[in-house]
Amino acid sequence: MKPEATPQGIVAGSIPLFAGHPSRELLPVDDLQRIISAGWAGRGVGRYLNYGDEQGDSQLIDFLVERFNRNETLGISRENLMIIGGSTGGVGMITQQLTRPGDAVLVDAPSYRDALHIFRDHRLEICPVPIDDDGLVVSDLARMLRRLAAAGKAPRFYYVVPNFQNPSGITMSRERRGAVIELSREYGFAIVEDDVYNDIRFGGPLPPSFYELAGGENVLRLGSFSKTLAPGLRIGWLIASAERVRRFVDSGMLRMGGGANPFSAAVVADYCRSDAWEGHVEWLRGQYRRRRDVALAALDASMPAGVDWTRPAGGYFIWLRLPQSVGVDELEARAQARNVYFASGKGFFVDPVAGAHHLRLSFSFLPRVELQAGIEILGGLIAQITA
Amino acid sequence: MKPEATPQGIVAGSIPLFAGHPSRELLPVDDLQRIISAGWAGRGVGRYLNYGDEQGDSQLIDFLVERFNRNETLGISRENLMIIGGSTGGVGMITQQLTRPGDAVLVDAPSYRDALHIFRDHRLEICPVPIDDDGLVVSDLARMLRRLAAAGKAPRFYYVVPNFQNPSGITMSRERRGAVIELSREYGFAIVEDDVYNDIRFGGPLPPSFYELAGGENVLRLGSFSKTLAPGLRIGWLIASAERVRRFVDSGMLRMGGGANPFSAAVVADYCRSDAWEGHVEWLRGQYRRRRDVALAALDASMPAGVDWTRPAGGYFIWLRLPQSVGVDELEARAQARNVYFASGKGFFVDPVAGAHHLRLSFSFLPRVELQAGIEILGGLIAQITA
Numbered sequence: 001m002k003p004e005a006t007p008q009g010i011v012a013g014s015i016p017l018f019a020g021h022p023s024r025e026l027l028p029v030d031d032l033q034r035i036i037s038a039g040w041a042g043r044g045v046g047r048y049l050n051y052g053d054e055q056g057d058s059q060l061i062d063f064l065v066e067r068f069n070r071n072e073t074l075g076i077s078r079e080n081l082m083i084i085g086g087s088t089g090g091v092g093m094i095t096q097q098l099t100r101p102g103d104a105v106l107v108d109a110p111s112y113r114d115a116l117h118i119f120r121d122h123r124l125e126i127c128p129v130p131i132d133d134d135g136l137v138v139s140d141l142a143r144m145l146r147r148l149a150a151a152g153k154a155p156r157f158y159y160v161v162p163n164f165q166n167p168s169g170i171t172m173s174r175e176r177r178g179a180v181i182e183l184s185r186e187y188g189f190a191i192v193e194d195d196v197y198n199d200i201r202f203g204g205p206l207p208p209s210f211y212e213l214a215g216g217e218n219v220l221r222l223g224s225f226s227k228t229l230a231p232g233l234r235i236g237w238l239i240a241s242a243e244r245v246r247r248f249v250d251s252g253m254l255r256m257g258g259g260a261n262p263f264s265a266a267v268v269a270d271y272c273r274s275d276a277w278e279g280h281v282e283w284l285r286g287q288y289r290r291r292r293d294v295a296l297a298a299l300d301a302s303m304p305a306g307v308d309w310t311r312p313a314g315g316y317f318i319w320l321r322l323p324q325s326v327g328v329d330e331l332e333a334r335a336q337a338r339n340v341y342f343a344s345g346k347g348f349f350v351d352p353v354a355g356a357h358h359l360r361l362s363f364s365f366l367p368r369v370e371l372q373a374g375i376e377i378l379g380g381l382i383a384q385i386t387a
Numbered sequence: 388m389k390p391e392a393t394p395q396g397i398v399a400g401s402i403p404l405f406a407g408h409p410s411r412e413l414l415p416v417d418d419l420q421r422i423i424s425a426g427w428a429g430r431g432v433g434r435y436l437n438y439g440d441e442q443g444d445s446q447l448i449d450f451l452v453e454r455f456n457r458n459e460t461l462g463i464s465r466e467n468l469m470i471i472g473g474s475t476g477g478v479g480m481i482t483q484q485l486t487r488p489g490d491a492v493l494v495d496a497p498s499y500r501d502a503l504h505i506f507r508d509h510r511l512e513i514c515p516v517p518i519d520d521d522g523l524v525v526s527d528l529a530r531m532l533r534r535l536a537a538a539g540k541a542p543r544f545y546y547v548v549p550n551f552q553n554p555s556g557i558t559m560s561r562e563r564r565g566a567v568i569e570l571s572r573e574y575g576f577a578i579v580e581d582d583v584y585n586d587i588r589f590g591g592p593l594p595p596s597f598y599e600l601a602g603g604e605n606v607l608r609l610g611s612f613s614k615t616l617a618p619g620l621r622i623g624w625l626i627a628s629a630e631r632v633r634r635f636v637d638s639g640m641l642r643m644g645g646g647a648n649p650f651s652a653a654v655v656a657d658y659c660r661s662d663a664w665e666g667h668v669e670w671l672r673g674q675y676r677r678r679r680d681v682a683l684a685a686l687d688a689s690m691p692a693g694v695d696w697t698r699p700a701g702g703y704f705i706w707l708r709l710p711q712s713v714g715v716d717e718l719e720a721r722a723q724a725r726n727v728y729f730a731s732g733k734g735f736f737v738d739p740v741a742g743a744h745h746l747r748l749s750f751s752f753l754p755r756v757e758l759q760a761g762i763e764i765l766g767g768l769i770a771q772i773t774a
Contacts, residue, residue: 021437021438024437027436027437029427029436032436033424033427036423036427037424040416040420040423047619048619049414049419049617049618049620050408050409050411050414050618050619051408051618052619085648086644087644088640088643088644089640091643092639092640096508096509097508100488100510101488113642114639114643117639118638118639118640118643120639121483121484121638121640122483123487226438230437231436231438231645231649232435232436232437232439232645232648232649232650233650234644234648234650251504251505251508252479252501252502252503252504252505252506252507253475253476253479253505255500255501255504256475256478256501256502256504256505257473257475257476257621258618258619258621261472261619261620261621261648261651262618262619262621263617263619263620263621263651264648264650266619267650
């Protein structure tokens, strides 16, 4: 497998079904250029070019607070939101401030590979809990919590991508969210809700966020412009209690460098305030939905019996379960020989063996023809192995 | 005192002698706008707007490697340099990867306040060693190392701003650098060389860097475009061994989010490759040198006997020592009543009491008239207190 996040990781002429980033034609290039030119001329450059407020671009904070209160009736105020360097910056900041080496954290199994990597960098004890089609299996979570308690351990937080999870595409049900919140209160752990795919939904409304269901209590909710605007701008946000936001804002990193990239954040703020964003997100949903449909149709048409996959209602990813007779390593080797690359399931589990018969396909990056071609090749290879 | 890094912290109508950032008229606004427009049109936007390589913008890496090998004969290659989110991003990344809570690190006394803040966030044991006009006092360092060794402790690294130190403006001599390197080898600690003021030099050449003197061995050297281009772009670099760079590049944070802000880094790369940077830096040196001269002349003219200060050959800062009869708290209160703000010495020491008769003045931000007026007011207030 190739690193998912680097366009540079893409072999020329290959079919990169692993690539979890937007394709170029989905970036609002012309609008952004127009915004930058106008912003530069109109607004003075101090905001673009000097140190910025530690909490982040003030206009962007106001825009997001208003949007969340309008769309989700979250009832947040400025004190609850700060601008961060993408959701990555948020996960790093939260992990640094909330944990010490050896602390336990809870994650889904499977979970987002690069978040696991960050938790490993911080030398945490990563405790995986299985998911099914409705998200985290609550009885398994309760069992894990009892086991940890018996060992004298209290997890610091549960990290979750609640909507269109990476890698599975699964959205956790409202009921499960409520049950997790109850357990979080009983056992005293925080919930880190990495909600970067929220706006990439193809159907009806999503369940209320953990933040909303918990009344904001002990939930840290991350969002990002990487999926709905452009990953290269590296701008996201964190919603949390006023006290938590204050503590992050007062950290040495932000005192030293100022808030999330002021230049980039000012560009994003100007773009959002121009009203361009909502229309762009709406258009993106249609684009990604069509790609999802192409991918699902190709899977229906090409996959031999014994292969299962998720049917995500949004996001970027489809998660495949291979028959027990097909190991993902063998499939990966054969696929690479045909110039098709996917994300092996092994990277998404704390114990790689748990992913030995899984893989993740991304429909965000490839045009329809290649998406279809790649999936057909995979189907043929699986059929060969099972034959 | 106001937070130094936020223009927002500046009270309207006040004289902010604390402000450690460039003033607006020193930012190359028009050139940057031209560069962005041309880059957008000419180069394709993938580089600006999508996830970037974990090591950072490839063209910027090449530019910096070539510049360092030409100007300093460092003999580095691509593998030794990565792009980071300002030197702040570097200090955070290094601290996260090289330390665990409770580890000891060595710093100058006084040292850069926000770096101390980062080390406190990581719950490190911060061990201050005095400096004099030539930088770190080597005999005190040796004593501190013996004391730590006796307690069974080995410091992880020595953090230093080697040139035009923040807050003192002092540059460490070549001889001292060599002696510190010898001790670093004997006791096995790394040297984190935060060299952000290197290019803001007003006189002859600087002593060779720790990195050069140590042949690159166990030195991590940080640099930044914040002082020589624009802080809001939040772009810097790290020079270290290929192995260290590889380990940082492979971290979860960079795997998840890609390298330092790709949009900002591409703008900086285009700016540098246009040859605009060298001329701009040369012009900046003249601007800052004149401000330094104004500040020193005002100090010579207005300070009563018993006040000492440094005469920095570059950078942003002058460090004042007040007579024992003048406490910095009292001076600060009186100055604020006159609308003059400076950085109290207390924030630059692990033990604030050590800075009770010190203060830092910045000459980077204020136009000459205000710089002069602010210093005159301070001189008058000190004379009042000592009278």
